[in-house]
Amino acid sequence: MAPLLEIKGLKTHFATDDGMLRAVDGVDITLNKGETLCVVGESGCGKTVTAMSILKLIAMPPGRIVQGQILFEGRDLVPLSSHELDDIRAKDIGFIFQEPMTSLNPVLSVGEQVAESLRRHEGLSNKDALARTVEMFKLVQIPNAEARVHDYPHQFSGGMRQRVMIAMALACKPKLVIADEPTTALDVTIQAQILDLLQDMKERFGMAVMLITHAMGVVAETAQRVVVMYAGKVVEEADVDSLFESPRHPYTQGLIRSIPRIDLAAAHKTRLEAIGGSVPILINPAPGCRFAPRCRYAFGRCAEQEPVLREVAPGHRMACHLEDVRGETA
Amino acid sequence: MRQYILRRLLIAVPSLLGISLVLFTVLALAPGDPFAELVTNPNVPPEVAAALRTKFGLDDPVSVRYLRWLAAMAQGDWGFSFVSRMNVDTLILQRLPTTLYVIGSAQVLALLIAIPVGVFAATRPYSIFDQIANTLAFIGFSLPTFFTGLLFILVFSITLDWLPFVYTTDIKATGIRWVIEHVRQAIMPVMVLGLFQAASMTRFVRSAMLDVIRLDYVTTARAKGLGQSRVIVKHAMRNAMIPVVTLVALQMPAVFGGAIVTEQIFRIPGIGSLLISSILSNDTPVVMAVTFVFACLVVLFNLIADILYGWLDPRISFR
Ligand SMILES: Nc1ncnc2c1ncn2[C@@H]1O[C@H](COP(=O)(O)OP(=O)(O)O)[C@@H](O)[C@H]1O
Ligand code: SF4
Ligand SMILES: [Mg+2]
Numbered sequence: 273m274a275p276l277l278e279i280k281g282l283k284t285h286f287a288t289d290d291g292m293l294r295a296v297d298g299v300d301i302t303l304n305k306g307e308t309l310c311v312v313g314e315s316g317c318g319k320t321v322t323a324m325s326i327l328k329l330i331a332m333p334p335g336r337i338v339q340g341q342i343l344f345e346g347r348d349l350v351p352l353s354s355h356e357l358d359d360i361r362a363k364d365i366g367f368i369f370q371e372p373m374t375s376l377n378p379v380l381s382v383g384e385q386v387a388e389s390l391r392r393h394e395g396l397s398n399k400d401a402l403a404r405t406v407e408m409f410k411l412v413q414i415p416n417a418e419a420r421v422h423d424y425p426h427q428f429s430g431g432m433r434q435r436v437m438i439a440m441a442l443a444c445k446p447k448l449v450i451a452d453e454p455t456t457a458l459d460v461t462i463q464a465q466i467l468d469l470l471q472d473m474k475e476r477f478g479m480a481v482m483l484i485t486h487a488m489g490v491v492a493e494t495a496q497r498v499v500v501m502y503a504g505k506v507v508e509e510a511d512v513d514s515l516f517e518s519p520r521h522p523y524t525q526g527l528i529r530s531i532p533r534i535d536l537a538a539a540h541k542t543r544l545e546a547i548g549g550s551v552p553i554l555i556n557p558a559p560g561c562r563f564a565p566r567c568r569y570a571f572g573r574c575a576e577q578e579p580v581l582r583e584v585a586p587g588h589r590m591a592c593h594l595e596d597v598r599g600e601t602a
Numbered sequence: 603m604r605q606y607i608l609r610r611l612l613i614a615v616p617s618l619l620g621i622s623l624v625l626f627t628v629l630a631l632a633p634g635d636p637f638a639e640l641v642t643n644p645n646v647p648p649e650v651a652a653a654l655r656t657k658f659g660l661d662d663p664v665s666v667r668y669l670r671w672l673a674a675m676a677q678g679d680w681g682f683s684f685v686s687r688m689n690v691d692t693l694i695l696q697r698l699p700t701t702l703y704v705i706g707s708a709q710v711l712a713l714l715i716a717i718p719v720g721v722f723a724a725t726r727p728y729s730i731f732d733q734i735a736n737t738l739a740f741i742g743f744s745l746p747t748f749f750t751g752l753l754f755i756l757v758f759s760i761t762l763d764w765l766p767f768v769y770t771t772d773i774k775a776t777g778i779r780w781v782i783e784h785v786r787q788a789i790m791p792v793m794v795l796g797l798f799q800a801a802s803m804t805r806f807v808r809s810a811m812l813d814v815i816r817l818d819y820v821t822t823a824r825a826k827g828l829g830q831s832r833v834i835v836k837h838a839m840r841n842a843m844i845p846v847v848t849l850v851a852l853q854m855p856a857v858f859g860g861a862i863v864t865e866q867i868f869r870i871p872g873i874g875s876l877l878i879s880s881i882l883s884n885d886t887p888v889v890m891a892v893t894f895v896f897a898c899l900v901v902l903f904n905l906i907a908d909i910l911y912g913w914l915d916p917r918i919s920f921r
Contacts (some may be wrong), residue, residue, distance in 0.1 A: 289864070318870070324821075329821055329824055329825055331816065354824075354830065354832070357827070358827035358828070358829055359825030359827060360827065361824070361825055361826060362825060362827050363827060366824070366825075367820060368827040369818060369821070369825075371818055372633065372817040374817065374819065375818045375819055375821075375822045376819055377819040377822070377823065377837050377841070378819070378841070378843055378915070378916070379840050379914060379915055379916060379918060380836075380840075381916075385822075388826065388828060388836075389828070390768060390827065390828040392827060392828055392829075393827065423911050424917070426916075437822075440822075440826070442779040583626040586691070
């Protein structure tokens with residue numbers, strides 16, 4: 273089966289005052305129909321830029337897709353103009369953004385912000401678009417939907433706004449929904465509700481979901497497959513079970529160790545093990561492995577040679593020199 | 603909504619009272635008085651002058667005179683101009699339409715230039731268009747109106763002889779000729795005032811748009827595939843207009859100030875030139891009335907701005 277979305281060798285760079293910032297620097301991601309893929313990595317790893325590149329939603333300039341292909345149902349989106357992409361945006365690929373507080377237009381009613389997309393892509397009349405909007409609001413469990421479509425964003429809480437965003441992203445029944453940290457800005461209790469809602473919607477509509485997060489806990493609960501990103505690159509990719517059972521990349525291992533675990537913390541009084549250091553600035557990156565300065569296993573060649581992403585087990589790919597050493601010494 | 607407007611008008615009353623009190627006091631303390639001429643005129647006996655002063659209550663304390671003025675105003679009596687020998691309200695009603703016509707057209711011209719140019723420049727920052735617009739705006743903004751006014755007269759009236767440089771209210775023509783003459787004589791003052799306003803407004807519209815365009819909800823709108831023009835007009839412009847309304851309202855006093863200068867240059871018989879001539883001739887009732895009219899206009903424009911806010915921004919409620 274041909275994949276729904278295939279990102280190949282994507283490089284998105286930003287022109288900054290200090291030089292070219294390589295936010296995304298050769299990323300490969302494949303997503304099948306109806307699949308839930310999590311893209312995980314610390315903040316600043318290029319997850320948002322990767323996602324925004326798909327529909328050219330990054331600021332251009334300063335941003336530019338310098339290389340790569342983004343095949344959606346076999347069609348490369350990279351050469352398309354923004355105008356041509358307009359037919360795909362919301363219709364085939366829906367977007368849910370991180371900040372519900374700022375992602376809705378404050379001067380338009382929430383209903384209108386959903387309905388306009390229905391009018392644009394489904395050719396609905398004002399009346400039908402509003403009716404469908406009310407229906408969507410009910411689906412995402414916004415109480416009193418008939419009345420609330422006429423309200424403005426400031427009359428909603430963060431969690432409710434994110435429900436509006438979900439209704440908006442799903443309104444035209446897209447084949448793929450990209451959710452960029454949809455719960456990061458919300459209260460912990462609301463986070464779980466929104467993730468549940470996303471799961472429900474996925475089951476109902478059967479679309480593929482690309483869920484971006486920096487929290488391994490979210491990955492464990494939602495993903496089928498996981499892509500781990502570090503400093504503009506994919507460092508590991510596997511189905512969710514193998515990733516948690518046998519994480520291969522030192523960065524992935526670090527991320528998993530940093531999951532808050534109530535059981536362990538109570539039993540052993542262990543502290544959360546955060547990965548020391550921080551994501552490097554992606555201007556003129558040093559040669560070699562980008563994780564080397566923070567890696568506890570770094571050795572000779574890590575500083576010189578860049579590890580490439582390759583299959584280490586069926587369906588499990590990763591980019592680290594350790595695997596070769598293991599192979600050589602075994 | 604109607605209640606809101608009513609309440610805003612009621613709030614305006616004390617501020618107008620305050621303004622009038624300050625104006626009145628300042629004018630009363632200022633040197634020069636309408637009877638100065640009578641006193642120095644050897645044909646008027648001092649007793650007559652003194653009797654007149656008493657009759658008009660000019661020697662009463664300021665507070666008494668203010669209350670008297672206020673009571674008269676409340677009854678629609680704006681006073682009498684000794685210099686023009688007619689009622690102040692007649693005088694103002696003669697002059698006000700001309701001023702409103704010129705200022706209004708200039709503001710409309712400024713908005714018609716500033717909004718499209720500013721918005722378009724903001725969608726293509728640092729493009730050739732943006733740079734040209736910025737440069738022109740900077741030039742327009744740095745040239746004072748008295749300079750551009752004289753330049754326009756020199757070029758379009760004296761050298762090219764295309765446009766009249768004296769503004770007149772009694773045009774000796776009828777029908778379509780009358781309309782054309784009216785428009786022709788207004789072209790230069792409206793251009794001078796309008797372009798000056800447009801220059802600063804364009805820069806402001808551009809920066810307001812730039813601020814809005816990079817906000818998250820504009821990205822959300824783009825992600826819906828609505829198309830560039832719809833995203834700009836429906837999602838960005840409406841938000842960007844909120845600070846622009848503030849600016850336009852706050853600039854109103856400056857606009858009237860500019861109008862006074864422009865009316866002097868083109869000899870437009872508006873209330874601006876009326877103010878200047880009445881100041882020069884110590885015609886206190888007229889000075890008082892004209893400044894008060896300016897104050898009312900400023901209050902009125904602020905009210906319009908408030909109503910526009912409520913229309914543009916649902917977060918502001920009319921309660
Ligand atoms: N418009 C932009 N201009 C310059 N740099 C940007 C821009 N957008 C993102 N970046 C940079 O790209 C890098 C990756 O950012 P992002 O994709 O937002 O990370 P993540 O979503 O993984 O937290 C960061 O270093 C960020 O500073
Ligand atoms: S390549 Fe070297 S530095 Fe990079 S993750 Fe592997 S061991 Fe660490
Ligand atoms: Mg992000």
